[in-house]
Amino acid sequence: MKIVKEYLDFETFKSKCDQTIYPLVLEKVQKAFSNEVVEKMKKIKTVFISSFVFGSILVIAFLFTAYNGAKNNQNITLYAAVGILLTAIIFFIIGIIYSVNYKSIKNRVSQYIATELYNADSIYEKAFANISPDIEYLKPDNKVFLDKLKECELPYLTKKDILVNKPDCPSEPTLVSYEKIGSWLIDNKFPVEYYFLHWQYEVHRKDRVETVNVFRGLIKIYTQALKEKQFSWSLSNEGVSGIKLFRKFQNTIQLEDEQFNRTFALRAFDRQDIFKTFTPYVQQLLVKRSYDNGYTHFAKFTLQTDPEQNSLTYDFNGKKGFMRIDTTITSDPSQVALGFYKDILLDVYSFYYLLCFSYIPLYLD
Structure with a gap:
C-alpha cells in the first residue's frame, strides 16, 4: 500500500536535472554549433538585415526623388527615381534569399540537436527518472x-x-x-x-x-x-x-x-x-x-x-x-x-x- 506524500517541487527536480540533463544538452548544442556554423549564421544574418535596411532607405529615397521629379516636371529625376526603386527591389530580393537561407540553417541545427537528444541521449527518459523511477518514458x-x-x-x-x-x-x-x-x-x-x-x-x-x-x-x-x-x-x-x-x-x-x-x-x-x-x-x-x-x-x-x-x-x-x-x-x-x-x-x-x-x-x- 502506498502512502500519500508530498509531490516533487520544481526546484528539487531542476537541481537534479542541472547535474544530469543540462550537461547533455550543452554538449549536443556545442557539437552542432561549430565555429564555422556560428560565423556563417552571423554573416548571413548581417547580410539579410543590412539588405532590408538599405532597401528601406532606398524606398524612402525613391519616394522623395519621385515626388520632386513630378513636382518640377523633371524627367531625369523621374528616371533616377526608377533606378533607385529597382536597386531597392534588388536589395529586398537579396534580403529574402539570405533570410530563407538563415531560416533553413536554423531548422537543420534545431532538428539535429532535437534528434540527438531524443535518440542518442534518451533525454526524456533521463529527465523523468529525476521525477520518479516509477514514471518511465x-x-x-x-x-x-x-x-x-x-x-x-x-x-x-x-x-x-x-x-x-x-x-x-x-x-x-x-x-x-x-x-x-x-x-x-x-x-x-x-x-x-x-x-x-x-x-x-x-x-x-x-x-x-x-x-x-x-x-x-x-x-x-x-x-x-x-x-x-x-x-x-x-x-x-x-x-x-x-x-x-x-x-x-x-x-x-x-x-x-x-x-x-x-x-x-x-x-x-x-x-x-x-x-x-x-x-x-x-x-x-x-x-x-x-x-x-x-x-x-x-x-x-x-x-x-x-x-x-x-x-x-x-x-x-x-x-x-x-x-x-x-x-x-x-x-x-x-x-x-x-x-x-x-x-x-x-x-x-x-x-x-x-x-x-x-x-x-x-x-x-
Missing part, C-alpha cells in the same frame, strides 16, 4: 509498452475518449486530426499515451464564414490493472464560464476542505469510495498542488475515470510543442542550450503536474 516501439498495451481491452483512442475531449464551442466542432506524441509506463503496470487533437468550428459572420482552430491535449492512462478497485469519478479545476459554469456545480461532491471545494469540481457516483480516496490530507495537498503551477504549461484540466473502458483521461488545452524537443535557434550557443533545457524541463514537469492529481489521491495504487 518509453519510445513508441518499446516492446514492454506494446505488450502491456495488448493486454488492454480498448487500446488507443476510442470514440468515447474523443467525445470527452470535444471542446465547448459556439458551434459544433469537427475533429480534423489527432496524433500520438508520447508513451509512458507507470509503476510497470499502467500504460499511458498522450495525444494532440486538432478541432475546428465555424463562426458565421455577416459577410463570410470564419473557421476557428482549437487544439486539445488528451492523456490516457490504461487502468485495467486496478481491476475491481476502479470507480467512476471526475475532477476539474477549469474555469466556470458558459456551459462549464453549469457543469462545475452539477452533482458535485462537497468534502471537508472548503478551499478544495472552491478550487475543484469533484463528481462521483459512489460517495463512499470518494471519501476513502480523498482524505483531508489529500484534499489539502491537491489544493497546494493546484496553486503551485508556476512551472507547467497546463494549470487547468479535467480528468475523469471510466471503469467500463478501464481508463483515466486528462483533457486540457493543447500546446503544439508539448513533449516535442524544440526551441528558438539563434547564433548564440549558450542561449540555444538554455532554450532546449528549459523546454525539456517544462514538458516533463507539466506531465508530472497533471499526473499528481490522480497520483496524490492514490487512485493508481
Whole structure:
C-alpha cells in the first residue's frame, strides 16, 4: 500500500536535472554549433538585415526623388527615381534569399540537436527518472509498452475518449486530426499515451464564414490493472464560464476542505469510495498542488475515470510543442542550450503536474 506524500517541487527536480540533463544538452548544442556554423549564421544574418535596411532607405529615397521629379516636371529625376526603386527591389530580393537561407540553417541545427537528444541521449527518459523511477518514458516501439498495451481491452483512442475531449464551442466542432506524441509506463503496470487533437468550428459572420482552430491535449492512462478497485469519478479545476459554469456545480461532491471545494469540481457516483480516496490530507495537498503551477504549461484540466473502458483521461488545452524537443535557434550557443533545457524541463514537469492529481489521491495504487 502506498502512502500519500508530498509531490516533487520544481526546484528539487531542476537541481537534479542541472547535474544530469543540462550537461547533455550543452554538449549536443556545442557539437552542432561549430565555429564555422556560428560565423556563417552571423554573416548571413548581417547580410539579410543590412539588405532590408538599405532597401528601406532606398524606398524612402525613391519616394522623395519621385515626388520632386513630378513636382518640377523633371524627367531625369523621374528616371533616377526608377533606378533607385529597382536597386531597392534588388536589395529586398537579396534580403529574402539570405533570410530563407538563415531560416533553413536554423531548422537543420534545431532538428539535429532535437534528434540527438531524443535518440542518442534518451533525454526524456533521463529527465523523468529525476521525477520518479516509477514514471518511465518509453519510445513508441518499446516492446514492454506494446505488450502491456495488448493486454488492454480498448487500446488507443476510442470514440468515447474523443467525445470527452470535444471542446465547448459556439458551434459544433469537427475533429480534423489527432496524433500520438508520447508513451509512458507507470509503476510497470499502467500504460499511458498522450495525444494532440486538432478541432475546428465555424463562426458565421455577416459577410463570410470564419473557421476557428482549437487544439486539445488528451492523456490516457490504461487502468485495467486496478481491476475491481476502479470507480467512476471526475475532477476539474477549469474555469466556470458558459456551459462549464453549469457543469462545475452539477452533482458535485462537497468534502471537508472548503478551499478544495472552491478550487475543484469533484463528481462521483459512489460517495463512499470518494471519501476513502480523498482524505483531508489529500484534499489539502491537491489544493497546494493546484496553486503551485508556476512551472507547467497546463494549470487547468479535467480528468475523469471510466471503469467500463478501464481508463483515466486528462483533457486540457493543447500546446503544439508539448513533449516535442524544440526551441528558438539563434547564433548564440549558450542561449540555444538554455532554450532546449528549459523546454525539456517544462514538458516533463507539466506531465508530472497533471499526473499528481490522480497520483496524490492514490487512485493508481
